[in-house]
Amino acid sequence: MVTGRRKFLIRGGLLVDSKGVRRSDLLVEAGKIAACEKEIDPPSGAKVVDARGLVVSPGFVDLHTHLRQPGNEKSETISSGSRAGVSGGYTALLAMPNTTPTLDSPEVVSYVRQLAKEAVLDVYFAGAITKGRLGESLTEMSKMAELGIRLFTDDGAGVQNGQLMRRALEYAKGIGVTLAQHCEDLTLSNGGAMNEGAVSAVLGMKGIPNAAEDVMVARDIELVRLTGARLHLLHISTGRSAEMVKVAKADGLPVTAEVTPHHLVLSERRLADFNPIFKVNPPLRSDADRLALWGALGQGTFDAIATDHAPHHKEAKDTTLDQAAFGMIGLESALGAVLGELQRQLADKVVGEGGLSDEQLMNLVGLFTWRPARIAQIDDVHGGPLVVGRPANVAIFDPTFKWRLSETEIVSRSKNSPYFDTDLVGKVLYTFVNGDLKLREGELCL
Numbered sequence: 001m002v003t004g005r006r007k008f009l010i011r012g013g014l015l016v017d018s019k020g021v022r023r024s025d026l027l028v029e030a031g032k033i034a035a036c037e038k039e040i041d042p043p044s045g046a047k048v049v050d051a052r053g054l055v056v057s058p059g060f061v062d063l064h065t066h067l068r069q070p071g072n073e074k075s076e077t078i079s080s081g082s083r084a085g086v087s088g089g090y091t092a093l094l095a096m097p098n099t100t101p102t103l104d105s106p107e108v109v110s111y112v113r114q115l116a117k118e119a120v121l122d123v124y125f126a127g128a129i130t131k132g133r134l135g136e137s138l139t140e141m142s143k144m145a146e147l148g149i150r151l152f153t154d155d156g157a158g159v160q161n162g163q164l165m166r167r168a169l170e171y172a173k174g175i176g177v178t179l180a181q182h183c184e185d186l187t188l189s190n191g192g193a194m195n196e197g198a199v200s201a202v203l204g205m206k207g208i209p210n211a212a213e214d215v216m217v218a219r220d221i222e223l224v225r226l227t228g229a230r231l232h233l234l235h236i237s238t239g240r241s242a243e244m245v246k247v248a249k250a251d252g253l254p255v256t257a258e259v260t261p262h263h264l265v266l267s268e269r270r271l272a273d274f275n276p277i278f279k280v281n282p283p284l285r286s287d288a289d290r291l292a293l294w295g296a297l298g299q300g301t302f303d304a305i306a307t308d309h310a311p312h313h314k315e316a317k318d319t320t321l322d323q324a325a326f327g328m329i330g331l332e333s334a335l336g337a338v339l340g341e342l343q344r345q346l347a348d349k350v351v352g353e354g355g356l357s358d359e360q361l362m363n364l365v366g367l368f369t370w371r372p373a374r375i376a377q378i379d380d381v382h383g384g385p386l387v388v389g390r391p392a393n394v395a396i397f398d399p400t401f402k403w404r405l406s407e408t409e410i411v412s413r414s415k416n417s418p419y420f421d422t423d424l425v426g427k428v429l430y431t432f433v434n435g436d437l438k439l440r441e442g443e444l445c446l
């Protein structure tokens with residue numbers, strides 16, 4: 001990727017990064033942040049970006065993206081998914097390994113790396129823990145780690161066998177990589193299509209109980225206690241699992257966890273008319289769980305908001321609820337969905353910039369940027385801070401902008417968004433990837 005061909009002066013924005021919140025200008029030059037001061041005179045040839053009233057943050061980092069290439073290019077490609085990412089303020093995506101073929105060998109790693117040259121942002125890859133994600137034998141993690149893979153997961157499935165998971169954790173610890181678990185005991189989820197609860201009972205649909213997730217979270221936390229290995233828990237959806245993560249952290253265990261925008265914003269009630277667009281795994285839970293996730297977020301239990309962007313072409317969703325594929329897209333709507341819900345919750349007691357206090361804004365930006373960057377071990381390049389000499393991976397968003405996502409404007413190759421009738425608040429207007437402007441005034445400029 002050729003970087004930093006132009007010079008940009010970002011003026012008058014509110015800078016939010018791991019260093020804090022302050023008003024400052026930012027000069028981007030030769031792919032890097034060249035100056036960061038209260039007021040900078042425009043150098044000759046610099047394009048000025050007026051960021052007054054806007055938040056200037058590190059570019060977003062998604063720990064959980066399905067790019068579908070190789071194998072399902074009808075739904076998404078690395079290129080189309082990367083464009084959707086830039087539209088949502090992302091400068092780095094961690095692509096999940098559940099492709100065809102599975103990303104489970106050094107050969108496939110080399111192959112997808114070549115494909116990633118088509119991306120308009122930095123794509124990193126997670127490798128599989130077990131061959132073919134079948135949960136039977138471990139992959140050659142060390143050889144993939146030599147090629148730069150830092151996180152391994154069988155996402156789409158959890159590693160069912162506790163003994164194999166223990167061995168995987170020991171192996172991962174030995175080579176300094178992180179395992180990430182999709183927590184689902186298949187004997188408990190048992191072919192369910194939605195949350196087991198009041199709505200599934202009314203619909204007569206087979207449900208997935210909270211326990212399907214909770215028992216694997218419990219098991220894996222104990223395996224971390226046993227092995228001392230680092231574990232990242234993907235898309236936590238229940239209040240009980242969040243509580244266990246909180247306790248594990250208090251015990252000093254090297255456990256991190258993410259939550260998705262859809263589990264924070266939507267509940268099982270959205271499935272009351274059997275609409276497969278809301279079918280996702282783990283399922284949308286009860287409102288009690290949803291609010292418990294917000295409570296955990298407020299207490300710092302979660303380390304990242306991750307999209308679990310899961311594109312599906314029309315036919316995969318245009319069927320009955322029990323037949324439809326699990327998953328929804330999320331890169332373009334992530335900030336707007338989360339901030340929209342947060343604004344609804346804060347409606348009567350808002351303070352500070354964009355209705356949020358500096359502390360709230362910093363917490364939110366951290367969940368999208370420097371905290372996931374650390375988990376992916378890419379914080380040398382992504383996630384900020386916005387200081388001189390760092391690569392210019394920057395997102396600029398309007399925290400008060402109200403909008404609706406429309407199907408025709410979706411950049412992703414798939415249109416399975418659950419937010420067409422939801423008010424979104426907060427929109428990314430500019431994205432710089434390694435100093436190159438990729439999104440301008442909300443429009444891709446590639």
Ligand SMILES: [Zn+2]
Binds near residue numbers: 182
């Ligand atoms: Zn998953």
